[in-house]
Amino acid sequence: MILVTRINGAVFALNPDLVERADCTPDTVITLVDGTKYVIAESVPEFIDSVRHYRASLIAQASRLEAEPTNTHSSAPSPGDDDDAKVLPLHRNGR
Numbered sequence: 001m002i003l004v005t006r007i008n009g010a011v012f013a014l015n016p017d018l019v020e021r022a023d024c025t026p027d028t029v030i031t032l033v034d035g036t037k038y039v040i041a042e043s044v045p046e047f048i049d050s051v052r053h054y055r056a057s058l059i060a061q062a063s064r065l066e067a068e069p070t071n072t073h074s075s076a077p078s079p080g081d082d083d084d085a086k087v088l089p090l091h092r093n094g095r
Contacts, residue, residue: 005041
């Protein structure tokens with residue numbers, strides 16, 4: 001999930017895998033695959049950058065998991081297992 005900001009300043013989490021397109025009208029309008037639209041304060045390039053960062057973090061996490069030896073003796077997750085599963089905030093400059 002990534003954090004985006006509505007025009008009124010409210011922040012919400014968005015699943016970038018559900019995004020069909022991002023339009024600049026001049027406000028940024030995010031359209032989901034089901035037709036839902038959100039007008040957000042971030043620019044299209046800022047939004048795209050946050051989606052890229054989110055996806056890169058997923059790939060990096062998967063690579064780390066593949067490199068770790070599997071422990072068949074313990075089925076319980078250790079305290080730091082979910083450290084990478086975070087919402088990535090979108091940093092805006094000058095707003």
